[in-house]
Amino acid sequence: MRIQKAVLHRTSMKLVSPFATSYGAYHDRESIIVELYDEDGRTGWGEVVAFSQPWYTEETVQTAWHMLMDFLVPAVLASEISHPNEVPKLFAGIKRNNMAKAGLEGAVWDLYAQRTEQSLARALGGRINEIEVGVVIGLDTLPNMLQKMEQYAADGYKRFKVKIKPENDYELLSGIRKVFPDIPLMADANSAYTLDDIEKLKRLDECNLMMIEQPLADNDFMDHAVLQKELHTPVCLDESIHSLEDARVAIQLGSCRIVNIKAGRVGGLTEAIRIHDYCQAHHVPVWCGGMIETGISRGQNVALASLPNFTIPGDISASSRHWERDLITPEVTLQNGKVKVQNGIGLGYKVDRSYLKRITLQTSILT
Incomplete structure (x- = not known):
């Protein structure tokens, strides 16, 4: 397979409601949509899920655009690709910039699945036909969060993740537990704590959480190992895991x-x-996990989550959770708290080109 052309679309979509974390609140979501054409005219789609600001990782939409234009896309255009697992090798000399790399590789996976006439889920090794999904509730007042959780519970979501920060974590989570004593509940700290907060974190054991996600800094494998020994609640690592090697280190150290x-x-x-x-x-x-992405990346997440060890409901909410109108058709919907895995060829969703044009801020074509 040879990639004949790449089209990059820098987009902006307004969120249905602001999304708040310990770092701040976000009202709009910028993304980069990657469109690749092979020699037979097929189109593969990917998405760069970096944010506009470097609060989650060091990458931003602007830095990813630069990496795609000047390094990553030229490397793909110059190569013959037999399988998508060869793409990371093309990028071996380029450090990090993982989200830019992933957006491009995802489009190659879509093309590969089309060329081999199978769904993306099957190409990845998935065998599950539907997956249970969870939802994220951003930081807000407790009454507002409870109101949202009541609606999401009625919608059928199987797991609830709330953002927390040290100022009001116990009060927030215990308040939720008083109203929802039995729901599968987890907390996401986005690295807002240090080991100085260990007693505060230990108190959260009372809240019967599924897990605490990324309580400490993303490079604190040793500190997370210390913390996990003190907690009954499982620690889940997110920002710390950038590679298989990171996962190996974390598991061997007992960091999560x-x-x-x-x-x-x-x-x-x-x-x-x-x-x-x-x-x-x-x-x-x-x-x-989810990144408040469009349906392109959301569809890829559905396919990925069909692999057998994804045993915990993921952040793969319905399109309507974030968007009045998604970029794909059909949109991702829930049925009894589950999302069906697409069995059509490739991604299984169509990109709405008219809407893509409407939300695009900048376009570049590379051949």
Whole structure:
């Protein structure tokens, strides 16, 4: 397979409601949509899920655009590709920039699945026909969060993740537990704590959480190991895991009991599969995280989450959770708290080109 042309679309979509974390609130979502054409005229789609600001990782939409234009896309255009798992090797001399790499590799996976006449899920090794999904509730007042959770529970979501920060974590989570004593509940700290907060974190054991996601800094494998020994609640690592090697180190040190896999964060679907397989071999459950992405990346997440060790409902909410109108048709919908895995050829969703044109801020074509 040779890639004949790449089209990059820098887009902006307004969120249905602001999304708040310990770093701030976001009202709009910029992304980069990657469109690749092979020699037979097929089109593959990918998405770069970096944010406009470097709060989650060091990458931003602007830095990813630069990396794609000047390094990554030229490397793909110059190569013959037999299988998508060869793409990471093309990028071996380029450090990090995982989200830019993943957006491009995802489009290659879509093309590969089309060329081999199978669904993306089957191409990745998935065998599940539908997956249970969870939802994220951004920081807000407790009454507002409870109101949203009541609606999401009625919608059928199987797991609830709330953002927390040290100022009001126990009050927030205990308040939720008073109203929802039995729902599968987890907390996401986005690295807002240090080991100085260990007593505060230990108190959260009372809240019967599924896990605490990324309580400490992303490079604190040793500190997370110390913390996990003190907690009954499982620690889940997110921002710390950028590669299979990171997952290996975390598991061997005892830094966590659960791993969150995001294809964008780890450099693409190929590395995500490798991490999944390693965790499965070491009896560490995984789940698929979300990045407030469009339906292109959401569709890829559905396919990825069909692999067997994704035993915890992921952040693969319905399109309507974030968008009045998604970029794909049909949109991702829930049925009894589950999303069906697409069995059509390739991604299984069509990109709405008219809407893509409407939300595009900048376009570049490379051949």
